[in-house]
Amino acid sequence: MAHNHSHDHSSTENIKVAFFLNLFFTIIEFIGGVYTNSLAITSDAIHDLGDSISLGMAWYFQNISDKKPTKTYSYGFKRFSLLGAIINSVILLVGSIFIIIESIPRIINPEHADAKGMMWFAILGIIVNGAAVLKLQKGTSINERVVSLHMLEDVLGWVAVLIASIVMQFWNVPILDPILSLLIALYILMNVFKNGKESIRIILQGTPIQISSDEVRAQVLKFDEVKNIHDCHLWTMDGEYNVLTMHLIVDDTLSWKKGENLKRSVRKLLHDDFYLEHVTLELEKSNEDCGYIDCV
Template sequence: MGHTHHHHDHSEGNIKVAFFLNLGFAIVEIIGGLWTNSVAILSDALHDLGDSLTLGVSWYFAKVAKRDRNKKYSYGYKRFSVLGALINSIVLVSGSIFIIIEAVPRLFDPVKPNTEGMIYLAIGGVIVNGLAAFRLSKGHSLNEKAVYMHLLEDILGWVAVLIGALVMHFWDFPVIDPILSVLIATFILYNVFKNLREGFRIILQGTPSDISVEKIHATIREIPRVLGVHDCHIWSMDGSYHILSIHLVIAEDLSLSELEAIKTETKHRVSSLGINHTTIEFETDAEDCIKC
């Protein structure tokens, strides 16, 4: 049986910083949105407030995910970070739908907002979300990737708001405000659905998209005294920590030291292909495999 490979994890600290940055600026946005009478600002305020709440949930689950395995969770708590990512995504879907419902009526009855205030808020939004996204840009877990994607969307959204505010500041074209809201919400929905799909793939124990089963089979077959491989199962705990269980067909009459050498070589080879935890079962050619 393989052993767990530990690696240093900064996800908790990164998400913590992003949480406080987002929460503080979301409060500023709500006040600023009411002041500027901009549905685009209020939409982003609602989005950022939802992000802040889910960042708090993600922060909590990132802490839980670092706990060691026990009798209750034999593989540990890594999958709790996936749960945080799913909650994050579901809240964003709900918020985006709400934004679209609120913005559509203004497409037909636009109200000109305070464009100067929008410009200042948009610049602040780019800076604050940029700092938070930078902290998470090198994250590896699905939770960090989900949060980073949301922050990146926020930056793009604020850039769009800034451009729209500049246009409305010099030209009388207030319909840009609700148009931006709908475009931002649609873009968010598109990316969140991709995240949800990956999250459900992990929960349903699908083969990780960055792992090639064919390469794993081929590299193991190259090991001397290994006659074949089968009953290969690969799944992921959190989108970055991948697990493999596999049956190796070997030549008969091998000593324990020879089997240990094959096992060590197998783990080394699959580790280079992205596998973090490996369980190996040996069989002879004459043995009937009981697949599970």
């Protein structure tokens, strides 16, 4: 128990540090975007604002993820993380549309940006986001790994801004700035729709993307005692905490003790091989009509 507490505390601290680093730099970025007249920096600032919200939500929900279920929320509070994803998506969507509206006129009539200022901000961006990546890579939780990959994408985005700013210092190509901002905005939109689609799937209780219900059924049917499966439901609380309920059809002669051993073995299989955290099994005799259809 002490080990788990230490691990959870470490995960929360790593995400907390990354959040404050990102939030501080986002504020600096917005100021820098105005100062250098760079739409690319402003668009990346909006991207980093979304990251700050994601990190803040990850930090908050990492804190309450082990909170016990209540009478109102009997499955606990894991699905609350979807609220963060939805809020984040709306902010990024609005910000991306703003950047696209601003960048198109600048592509037609390019405005000069402070290329040297852009270069220094890009270097600072690589350092700050790189520090956040290194901090999160020390962690072992799924939450930290996902956020770490997201921050790594930010580092690569700043590398692109750095290259563009260096090019603009030697060649008169101010159009590079709005083109880069447009590409960043389109990249953000792509991720917004991807994450939005996944969030809607979870809210509508779709099956987890990484788990095949057909494979679950096939593996459970390998048990000699299991003759068929009815009323099988598979869904996820937040994309990581997965839930399954199913009725196992068994022989009429199966004893109570053997039935308990069967359920224990099936639960172990589903937990170890399919990472199903919450499994509810019901045994039915072969001559019993439960009124449910077979698993799909």
